[in-house]
Amino acid sequence: MAHLLGAEALQLEFPTRIIFDSVSLGVDEGDRIGVVGRNGDGKSSLLAMLAGRLEPNSGRVTVRRGVDVGVLDQGDTLDDADTVASAVVGDLPEHEWAGDPRVRDVTAGLLAGFDWHASISSLSGGQRRRVSLAKLLIGDHDVLMLDEPTNHLDVEAIAWLADHLKRRWSTTSGALLVVTHDRWFLDEVCTRTWEVHDRIVEPFDGGYAAYILQRVERDRMAASSEAKRQNLAKKELAWLRRGAPARTSKPQFRIDAANALIADVPEIRDPVALRSLAVSRLGKDVVDLLDASVTYPSTGSGADTAVLTDVEWRIAPGERTGILGVNGAGKSTLLGLVSGTVLPTGGRVKRGKTVKVATLTQRLDELEEHLDSPVRVVLERLRTTYTFGAGSKSQELTPGQLLERMGFTSPQLSTPVKDLSGGQKRRLQLLLVLLDQPNVLILDEPTNDLDTDMLAAIEDLLDSWPGTLLVVSHDRYFLERVTDQQYAILDGRLRHLPGGVDEYLRLRHRQQEQSAAGPSASVSAARASSLTGSELRTAQKEVSAIERRLAKLDALINAAHQSIAEHDQDDYEGVAALTGKVDELQIEVAGLEERWLELSELV
Template identity: 65%
Template sequence: MAHLLGGENLRIEFPAKVILDGVTVGVADGDRVGIVGRNGDGKSTLMRILTGRAEPDDGRVTRRGGLRVGMLAQTDELTESDTVRHAIVGDAPEHEWRGDARIRDVLSGLTADLDLEAGVSTLSGGQRRRVALARLLVQDWDVIALDEPTNHLDVEGIAWLAEHLRTRWAANTGALLLVTHDRWFLDAVCTRMWEVHDGIVDPFEGGYAAYVLQRVERQRQAAVAEEKRQNLMRKELAWLRRGAPARTSKPKFRIEAANQLIEDEPPVRDSVQLAPLATARLGKDVVDLLDAGVSYDGREILRDVEWRIAPGERTGILGPNGAGKSTLLGLVAGTVEPTSGRVKRGKTVRVAYLDQRLAELDAVMDRRVREILAEQRSTYVSGGKELTPAQLLERLGFRSSELSTPVKDLSGGQKRRLQLLLVLLNEPNVLILDEPSNDLDTDMLAAMEDLLDSWPGTLLVVSHDRYLLERVTDQQYAVLDGRFRHLPGGVEEYLRLRAAQAAAPRSAAEGARAVASAPAAAAPAGLTGAERRAAEKELASIDRKLQTLQQRIAAIHADMAAHDSSDFAGLSALNDALRALEAETAELEERWLELGEQLDG
């Protein structure tokens, strides 16, 4: 494949640290490269050097003549006086950009909720980020470099972007450089990985899952002394091999090596051991939402929510922005009171809420980390071992030298880790995490997930990070149209439901346009009494079928979890049965939505 760009013997040094030291890398046609590493190790710096936005202290960058390179940096370069439309398509005539399929797709995927004539100055930070990404993607580039593109995108936006990047170029053409902490996105898009660490860049073939496999294998072969890090990656490897059934990445080296690595690895979470611990701390009752609803100023946010949270339950919650996820968590935490129904709480429940604001650190910003830890309890039990707060921080990626750092001088990721530690040291038994992956690199996310694996309480997670959601929770629910519903098919089922919701208004609008274009046609009549009864009967039947399908799907998941992992034929048969049931579920859900639309009309 043709060489597009690269760097030879690149070196860049900051006042206190060498970021890159003699690094040589190359990007060819067809490459989709994910760049990973700890925060501060040089991922974004390497990207800026390769795209020409920064110069190395030594070495040189080579590019093919006439190469078109576009980059999304972490800070946008939008003009405040622009409209959204002009920021994205510039001075192009309306008939040109509306007639371009790619531009229409980008606008639909990233800015469907924005007024194109609104001023850039009126946008929120997340909206500006989406506009900047749209402006980049509507243009033609040979190489696209994206620095944390999934920030401020929800699960649907991330899925759309992954599909756009997969299909943007023909096979073996174009190239992508990607820095992101979203590991599902890395797996979905990338065919190669670069790990930046200690001034060097290690290349790996395949996406994130293959990178984890190869990284562990390299450590094993080299007899690496970092036992804690190796065990952590092996544990994550076990989840990648045995966990989410929808994972499709295929590593490009012998699978036998992976099987040897994990043959003695216990399950990621010992639910048999964790559940009694959680029950002992919580009792049998946690929080029950009984036919609960919330309305503000006459507007219904949630309705008829029935949710009995069990001790040790680990639930991920999905939903579009503004759907009511925070309101739902407020009901659980007790910060929101229901306007209908009721909320029943167990007597021993202690809820901790890890929000995006880092509120736990507001009062200690001027103090040193060591001073704060000295005021906490002396030990914390994790994974059956007693650890001091300092040891816990080390497990979360802190160096001993950083214990003397004032909190205000910590990086965003360090503050997030310290916040999690302080919350856990207060011994809650119900932990609510609201976008916990913000500011954390992939290694730190793995460390946090490992810590949460051994935490015995009830865990509720709201996140757009699909990998994290599937990794630390055992079931997923969605808030859709004010209702709370189980997702036996996980994130994939949620995306199907959202796509069906989006398609329903389009179908209705197309039907209305068709009626309007035929003036001689009679106006459509509503359902007759007989038709309405038939629709209600079919709807009830579908509800029963969906409940049965959910039970069968749950049973297959249980069979797969208990199945011999070396019996690939048996697992494949179970997987095929699961896919068939999920497909049947999707069809019934689409029909359920159609009937609901008819009855509402």
Template identity: 55%
Template sequence: MAHLLGADRVTLTLGTRTLLDEVSLGLDDGQRIGVVGPNGAGKSTLLRVLSGIQAPDDGRVTRSGGTRIAVLEQRDDLGTGTVLAHIHGSADEYEWAADPRIRQVHDGLLPDVDMTADVSTLSGGQRRRVALAALLVRDDEVLVLDEPTNHLDVEGVAWLANHLSDRYRGNNGALVVVTHDRWFLDAVCTRTWEVHDGIVEQYEGGYAAYVLARAERARTASATEEKRQNLLRKELAWLRRGAPARTSKPKFRIDAANALIENEPPPRDRMELDRMATARLGKDVLDVEDVTLTFGDRTLLDDVTWRIGPGDRIGMVGVNGAGKTSLLRLLSGRLEPTSGRVKRGKTVQIAELRQDVEDLDELAHLRVVEVIESEKRSVVVGGKELTAAQLVERLGFTRERSRTPVRDLSGGERRRLQLLRLLVGEPNVLLLDEPTNDLDTDTLAALEDLLDGWPGTLIVVSHDRYLLERVCDKQVALLGDGALRELPGGVEQYLDLRRDALALPAASPAPAAPAFVESTASAADVRAARKEVGRIERRLSKIAELEARVHDKMAAQATDHVAVAALDAELRALADEKDELEAAWLEAAEIAG
């Protein structure tokens, strides 16, 4: 394995902070490195030093002879000029159009981008994809990416992960990537570097293996690390069990993992949360009834009906511009439908996390803990009463940072403060629009831990696949055709549907209900399949109601072991039926479209 790049006792200080303190490491051919660590720890600085953009104060960075490095920084400062010129410079089309690897990059990143458009007119997501494409069409030995998944949707992240995994294996160069997208880390990376306190710790494997190794180290740490240990074990337990929507579970040392999580309960006590959610919300929460939403000549929602119940935890995915944020605005009441109605239960208290953080500007003079105390001095989370200071600490603010004025917070810290303000209001319906923006992996784990004990209805719009699978029990999709579609198969099913949709011939007319597979079934088969889909969905809805009733009975008869055993058997039978129905739904949906 050829050595490509190395750092020898590199030190770098910015102001009074030493970000890198005599760091030594190496990068070899075929390695795919994921870089993680707290915001501000020096991850981007490490990339800049390794790539030669920034010189260290001491030590040296070495490259093997002729090693070429391509760098994607966090800001896409593309200037002006056409998309084509930015990606291929002055090269004639015949020089690159015949290369299948370059065509794959075009198809994967730029299917909706006008190649003759000026880059200054593109959206943030389009600029990010153009910047990525300009690097991926090159043949550099080392690719350095700083937050490449920013502005990419679930589909774009999946494509990029597959492309990088295929490209940087064997002796085809090396990859170093900073990202907070934990699914991406697991899908792509073979090693993990953690940057903290001026050092870089190295771990074998992707995110799951990194969590295991940290948990093992934490087991031998001092008592002051007890909170961190518990949170790591909880995350490891979830990773070991695997989310229902995943096609494969993380692969790491099973015996060690089992020993660490032997007595670790599931992340969420579903029965207790459902009971508390029903008590707080009643049976009626949010009902979207025959809703149509149009903007000009665009129809975002077309006669959509959607029932959202107490304790539902729903993740929403969809193509950019399909109306995900608009649907959240409809649910919150900030937007009225063109026709139909959104019915809200009498006890519903909605809190909504928006994508921007400008709502904190009016509080710029207050300190973090003062902002929370002005809302409420204590709040109950997971059955425990927390003071404002404890809640602030639980979501990653040290005692020192909790006394920091809002105006001096970083983007990630402002995002955390937004979330805390929502939670202390003790809403019973929480709408989160891209909550992971600017949050590091430790903060994301802390947020998920906090949401685990939150009893209410949760709807999350996010491109972060890991978060969706971790905190949500089911997913729905907006596919750009005006319909809202349930995804029993989770995010993987959504990606399959999108791949099938994009594989349809461009000239074929768009059907009323999109046919996401090649149409080999007869019209009668399609009609029968649609009836079957409807029947299955009605039965699945009924099973959900039956499960809720059984949970209520179990809670009411908790001391009657005979009754609980019978009810548990009933639950298992319902779960088995649900599994069979979901498999049948997938088969029928392929035919029905």
């Protein structure tokens, strides 16, 4: 593979510290590199140096002649005076850009429904991010450098972006470098990982799951100095390995090694103990939404706006649920019904007597009164010791121990809250919410401003939190990691998603296809759902049969992956045959899942 760009002996110093010390690395055609590391360790600075936007103190960056590098900045660089059209396609006439397949693909994926004549100044943060991405992606770049591309994007847009980047070049051409805390995105797109830490850049093969495995192996050999970090990584590896089987399908993720490393790691959560403690704290009744509807009155002469319709949701003690839906679907309204800040206009909300709801919002309101106080003092005002965990695994922590568990160093404990970074403020905000001892916790986009290590630390803390947890997040990995089930708001109704985020994306795709087909398609779908008694029983039987077959296929695919991992890698024909078997099984799974969704719509 041809070399595209490289760096030799890069050194970068800021007035207070050294960021990089003699870093050398290269990017070749076909590379898909995820850049991870703690906030402040230099990920964005590394991209800026490689793109020629930041001059190192010493060393040099070389770019092969003719190579075009496209960069997506973490910040907003759009001109408010531009329109959407001028920002994305410039002065190109419509007949030129509309005839370009790439432009059509990008605009359909990111800008569907946008007013092309709208001013950039009138757009929301998420809309501006989509315009910035579209502007970059329609270009014919050899190397793309993306700094936090998933910021402000919803689950659908993130899935589209991942698919676009996988299709954009052949496997042996182009190159991608991406800085993101979105671990699902890293695993979906990247084939290599660079970890930025301690003034160096350490390379790993594979995406996020493979990186975690290799980091655990590295930490194990590095002895006890990394013991805390190692244990946390092992716990995350256990979830990756035992979770969605698709994550282990990449050949870089060595299943036999992973199984050996996590053999002594218990399940990440003890659901029985946590549920028992949740019941003792909450009682059997939490919050029941009974045919609840919310309609907002019109501000003008138009009709009232129905946001939620006939929602039936009985929230159980210890339930851990993720909520999905497009912006404006009604997620905040639904959470408002649960917390009591929104009253239903139809139906009713029944709340248990001992329920105490706390909400972690996207704002930092909880910190306003503490801005001038040192971090340690803020916690000591509330309580001298705190208990986390359930049953025999419960432990009592001092404020200092709790802060250390959340990644605060000793010097940072004396730092005034107003001087903390965005990620540090976010962690402190979560701690203050938890330490108020709620028994129902609502997290609204909790992953903002956090790096992957801090997300793992928060997930670890939530694993031992006994209570009912409701999460709204565009971070798919986080959502799947901390919740046990997912619901979606579709057309104002709450719908359970047995197939998780993948099912939600399929339903949204089908919804968009029906909208594009017009009213007749919706009418046909409604008619198709009217089954007679015998037809309904037949459909239910088929659903059950499909679910049994899917479980069997899942076991067969896992066994095939195990065989590939244990097979002699020099036996190319044998490996190819096993891989072909996996492909056949996965094709059957895809077909069955599609049929399952069709039947689920009917029954």
